[in-house]
Every structure is written in structure tokens, then in C-alpha cells.
Amino acid sequence: MPIIFEQVTHIYGAGTPFEKEALSAVSFAIPDEAFVGIIGQTGSGKSTLVQHLNGLLKPTRGRIQVGDWQIEPSSRLPAEFRSNVGLVFQYPEHQLFEETVAKDVAFGPRNLGLSEEAALLRAKEALETVGLSYDELKDRSPFHLSGGQMRRVALAGVLAMQSKVLVLDEPTAGLDPAGRKEILEAIYRIHRERKLTTFLVTHSMEEASRYADFLLVMAEGKVVLQGTPAEVFAEEELLRHHALAVPQTVELIQQINASLPGEQQIPVTLFREEELQDYLLHRLRQTRAVIIPE
Amino acid sequence: MNLLQNFPIGQYVPGHSFIHRLDPRCKLLYVLIFAVLVFMANDGLSYAILALFTLLIMKGSSISYRYILRGLKPVWFLLALTFLLHVLMTKGGTVYLAWGWLTVEAEGVRQAVFISVRLALLALFSSLLTLTTSPLELADGLERLLHPLSRVGVPVHEIALMLTIALRFIPTLLDETDKIIKAQASRGIDFETGGLWKRLRNLVAIVVPLFVSAFRRAEELALAMEARGYRGGEGRTKLRQLRFTWRDLLAFGIALILFAVIGWVRR
Numbered sequence: 001m002p003i004i005f006e007q008v009t010h011i012y013g014a015g016t017p018f019e020k021e022a023l024s025a026v027s028f029a030i031p032d033e034a035f036v037g038i039i040g041q042t043g044s045g046k047s048t049l050v051q052h053l054n055g056l057l058k059p060t061r062g063r064i065q066v067g068d069w070q071i072e073p074s075s076r077l078p079a080e081f082r083s084n085v086g087l088v089f090q091y092p093e094h095q096l097f098e099e100t101v102a103k104d105v106a107f108g109p110r111n112l113g114l115s116e117e118a119a120l121l122r123a124k125e126a127l128e129t130v131g132l133s134y135d136e137l138k139d140r141s142p143f144h145l146s147g148g149q150m151r152r153v154a155l156a157g158v159l160a161m162q163s164k165v166l167v168l169d170e171p172t173a174g175l176d177p178a179g180r181k182e183i184l185e186a187i188y189r190i191h192r193e194r195k196l197t198t199f200l201v202t203h204s205m206e207e208a209s210r211y212a213d214f215l216l217v218m219a220e221g222k223v224v225l226q227g228t229p230a231e232v233f234a235e236e237e238l239l240r241h242h243a244l245a246v247p248q249t250v251e252l253i254q255q256i257n258a259s260l261p262g263e264q265q266i267p268v269t270l271f272r273e274e275e276l277q278d279y280l281l282h283r284l285r286q287t288r289a290v291i292i293p294e
Numbered sequence: 295m296n297l298l299q300n301f302p303i304g305q306y307v308p309g310h311s312f313i314h315r316l317d318p319r320c321k322l323l324y325v326l327i328f329a330v331l332v333f334m335a336n337d338g339l340s341y342a343i344l345a346l347f348t349l350l351i352m353k354g355s356s357i358s359y360r361y362i363l364r365g366l367k368p369v370w371f372l373l374a375l376t377f378l379l380h381v382l383m384t385k386g387g388t389v390y391l392a393w394g395w396l397t398v399e400a401e402g403v404r405q406a407v408f409i410s411v412r413l414a415l416l417a418l419f420s421s422l423l424t425l426t427t428s429p430l431e432l433a434d435g436l437e438r439l440l441h442p443l444s445r446v447g448v449p450v451h452e453i454a455l456m457l458t459i460a461l462r463f464i465p466t467l468l469d470e471t472d473k474i475i476k477a478q479a480s481r482g483i484d485f486e487t488g489g490l491w492k493r494l495r496n497l498v499a500i501v502v503p504l505f506v507s508a509f510r511r512a513e514e515l516a517l518a519m520e521a522r523g524y525r526g527g528e529g530r531t532k533l534r535q536l537r538f539t540w541r542d543l544l545a546f547g548i549a550l551i552l553f554a555v556i557g558w559v560r561r
């Protein structure tokens with residue numbers, strides 16, 4: 001679903017001493033089926049932004065378009081609107097509540113009006129997508145799982161709703177590196193298979209550069225930079241200014257380039273780890289005699 | 295949707311005003327003093343004086359009037375009800391309106407106005423206490439004020455600690471509730487429609503995670519307190535000592551003057 005933000009401002013606690021402008025005139029347009037990375041420091045407004053996508057928060061000023069839906073400050077949204085957008089919150093394991101894992105994951109589909117069997121089928125599918133065994137876990141209490149397992153169950157609970165837009169607010173925070181990668185790969189796979197429009201909030205440039213085809217860089221409630229990863233990483237100065245760094249791959253390329261003559265420069269668009277690896281190996285093989293001065 | 299923003303109980307607004315810097319014990323006592331003054335007052339003039347005094351304190355707290363008045367939201371209904379009951383039930387004096395057996399009489403109107411003003415003043419004044427005093431200070435002040443009772447076996451320190459923790463965690467739990475409601479709403483819970491049974495089921499989806507998180511927090515807090523050597527109130531010293539200053543002296547002076555004035559003015 002294409003998504004458009006027009007001058008969206010959100011103010012928390014308007015009219016109180018605790019007033020806080022968390023989003024200031026944010027505008028961007030996301031094409032259908034894009035994978036969008038949202039990066040920015042703590043408190044830059046990322047979570048506030050993504051909660052506008054399924055109408056949990058309404059703009060104080062401005063306009064949002066999600067597919068055919070319009071969200072304006074005074075809009076009243078029907079509950080069915082939320083089923084368009086699956087939102088996984090920061091620390092989603094805190095929302096588990098059912099007696100069994102299967103029931104918990106099936107909760108969303110049940111709310112969409114599916115029958116018990118259909119909902120459980122979706123639960124099974126979703127649990128397997130996130131790398132958990134349905135048969136092993138279905139009758140366990142979600143409160144007796146490890147932190148990582150709880151996270152996956154919660155994630156499955158949203159995936160099971162099979163919405164066309166998927167929004168993930170730091171889904172891998174606090175997980176081990178292998179777990180992070182596994183979860184993100186799973187998300188990327190269904191993003192491709194189901195032709196979803198996906199938003200991934202993350203603190204990690206590596207994660208953002210790996211999966212996203214469009215990046216939104218946020219600072220102090222504003223989108224300070226947006227574009228393809230290549231475009232964004234070219235603005236290293238600006239990123240540094242907002243206490244963000246380019247991914248390690250880009251840094252590596254820059255360091256190598258600094259000591260390479262002009263015609264042998266490595267293109268900075270190779271920020272995906274595998275691509276850079278392939279490229280470097282290819283070049284080494286091609287010209288055994290490539291000289292990389294110390 | 296945000297609970298914290300709409301939560302009406304006067305939430306502490308940090309600041310450095312004269313009122314903020316009064317000793318919490320002074321402020322706690324002042325609420326009592328003010329309550330006595332309000333019940334002493336019995337005519338228009340004495341109420342006007344007390345209202346003016348409240349207005350002065352509101353000004354002195356440098357919190358916006360609008361925000362303070364929002365704190366009255368939960369008592370509006372009570373005020374209206376009291377007013378209505380008194381207008382209709384209290385008899386005496388000229389009859390202004392008669393409608394069947396319902397009559398509005400002079401004494402009723404007088405009583406209705408006075409009682410509502412009384413309630414409003416008390417609510418305002420006590421909300422000023424919580425608006426300008428941090429929960430920690432409040433509990434500290436209370437502990438010190440009630441300290442003499444510990445001689446007769448009242449667990450003052452424990453009560454104060456419970457109060458501190460409760461006050462400290464109200465905003466946190468509201469925040470948490472807000473987050474859980476949002477998370478479940480994202481999973482398709484519809485709070486607006488459906489029968490009673492469905493709505494109850496929906497409530498479970500909120501209450502269970504909330505309890506789980508409250509217990510987790512409680513456990514973490516207990517652990518953190520033990521890790522820092524908490525052993526109860528006995529022999530415990532405080533980082534921040536409460537001290538009366540010239541401000542509190544001035545405040546008590548003003549209280550005396552108020553007593554004299556109200557005592558003289560009242561009928």
C-alpha cells in the first residue's frame with residue numbers, strides 16, 4: 001500500500017506543562033511494496049511516527065494517506081482499518097496474555113472474525129515463519145518461555161493477521177546476533193513473498209542498509225534525510241552531525257578508497273555485506289596483482 | 295487515547311516557585327489549616343477572602359490556571375450533584391420557583407452555593423499540594439509528620455514507603471496500560487462494539503499483561519532495594535533532610551493572619 005505523510009505534526013499533552021512536540025511537519029511518500037528503514041537516536045520520534053500508520057495516534061496537524069484511507073486530525077477510523085496495518089511494538093512480549101501460545105497467536109486472527117480452526121492454522125503458519133515449532137509450543141504458557149521465544153511469539157501474533165502493511169518497532173532489540181539475523185531474514189522473506197509494505201525501526205545502520213530500499217533518518221522529531229540507502233550514506237557529514245554513523249561496510253569502502261587511485265575506487269553503493277564481499281573477491285581474482293598499499 | 299494526558303489527578307509539575315520550595319510538611323499542614331478555615335467561613339465575604347487566597351497560591355505556583363482547573367474534572371460531577379440536591383432539598387426563605395412539589399427557596403440556593411464553593415476550594419487547594427510537591431517529598435513529609443505515632447506502634451515508615459512507591463508507579467503503570475491497550479488494539483481488539491461477554495474477554499487482554507508487568511516491576515524494585523542495602527526504616531538516614539526555612543515561617547504567619555481575619559469577618 002502506498003503511504004504518504006504530508007506535514008504531519010504530533011504534539012503530546014497539548015495544553016499541559018508537559019507539552020512535547022514529538023513530530024514536526026514530517027513529509028514523505030512511500031511507494032507500494034517498499035521496505036522502509038527508519039533510523040534515529042533515542043527520542044527522535046520513531047515510535048511516535050509509526051503509531052500514526054495504523055491510526056493509534058492521530059496527527060495534531062497534517063494529513064496521512066494509507067492506501068485509500070485518509071487520516072486527519074479529526075478522522076474517526078473504523079476498527080477494520082487497523083487490520084490493514086500490523087504493528088509490532090517495542091518489547092512486544094509485554095502484550096502476551098493467553099493461557100497457551102497457540103491461543104495467543106490466534107488472538108489477532110480471531111478478532112478479524114476468523115473461525116477457531118482458521119485462526120489456529122494462521123497461528124501455526126506464523127509461528128513457523130518466526131522459526132518456532134508449533135507442535136512443541138502450542139500448549140505451553142507464553143509466560144514460561146525464554147525472552148527470545150516470547151519475542152517471536154509476539155511477533156507471530158501480529159504476522160498471523162496477514163496485513164498488507166507491516167510495521168516493526170525495533171523487533172530485535174535485546175536479542176543475540178544470531179537471533180536478530182534469523183528474525184529479520186524471516187521478516188524479509190515474507191515481505192517479498194506477500195508483497196508487503198514494511199517499516200523497520202532500528203538503531204542499527206547495518207540492519208537498515210541490509211534490508212531497506214528506502215531510508216528515513218529522524219532527529220528531534222524531523223525527518224532530516226530520506227532516500228535510498230546509497231543516497232543517505234553519501235551524506236556522511238549530516239549523519240555524523242546527528243550522532244549516527246554510516247554502516248561498517250561503507251566505512252570499510254571509504255578507508256580502502258582513501259588509498260586507492262581514482263580509477264580503482266570501489267563504488268560506495270556496495271553497502272550490503274555479501275555484495276561487497278563478492279565484489280572484493282571478484283576483483284582480487286581478476287587482477288592477482290591488485291596492489292593495496294598498507 | 296493517551297491515558298496519562300487525560301489522567302485528572304494533579305500530577306506533579308516540577309518547578310522552582312515559592313510554593314514549590316515550601317517544606318512538604320508545611321504544605322501538608324496547610325491543607326489541614328485550610329480545611330479548618332473553609333469550615334469556619336460562613337458568609338460571602340469570608341468565602342471571597344479564601345477564594346482570593348487560593349487564587350494567590352495558584353498564581354504563586356506558576357502553573358497555568360487552565361491546567362490546575364483541569365484537576366477539578368473528577369469533582370465536577372460531585373459539585374453539580376451537591377448543588378442540585380441542596381437547591382431542591384433545603385427549604386426556607388422566599389420561594390423563587392415552585393413546580394409541583396419541587397420548590398427552589400432562598401435558603402436552598404444559599405446553601406447550594408456555599409457548599410459547592412467549599413468543595414471546590416478544598417479540591418483546588420489539595421490539588422495544589424500534589425501539583426507542587428514531588429511524590430517523594432510528599433511521602434517524606436508525611437513520614438516526618440506522623441513520626442510520633444511510631445511510638446505507639448504505628449508502622450509509619452512502612453506506610454510512607456508504600457505511599458512513595460504507589461505514587462511513584464502510578465504514572466508508570468498508566469503509561470504501561472496505554473501501551474498495552476495500543477498493542478492489543480493493533481491486534482484487532484475492538485473496544486467499541488460487541489456484547490458484554492466479548493468486552494469482558496477484551497479486558498482480560500489488558501489486565502493480564504498489566505498484572506504481569508506490575509509483578510515484574512515489583513520484583514525488580516524489591517531486588518534493587520535489597521541490593522542497595524535497604525533494611526527498613528530503623529537507623530536509616532536521608533540524603534535530603536527536610537528543613538523549615540523563612541518561607542515556611544512566612545506561610546505559617548499568613549495562616550495566623552487568615553485565622554484572625556476569618557474569625558473576625560464570619561457571622
Ligand SMILES: Nc1ncnc2c1ncn2[C@@H]1O[C@H](COP(=O)(O)OP(=O)(O)OP(=O)(O)O)[C@@H](O)[C@H]1O
Nearest residue numbers: 012013020022041042043044045046047048049296
Ligand atoms: N506518551 C507520551 N507522552 C508524552 N511524551 C511522549 C510520549 N511518548 C513519547 N513521548 C516523547 O516524544 C519524543 C519521541 O518519543 P518516541 O517514543 O517517538 O522516540 P523514539 O525515537 O521511538 O525513541 P527510542 O529509540 O528510545 O524508542 C520523546 O521526547 C518522548 O519523551
Ligand SMILES: [Mg+2]
Nearest residue numbers: 046047090169
Ligand atoms: Mg521507540
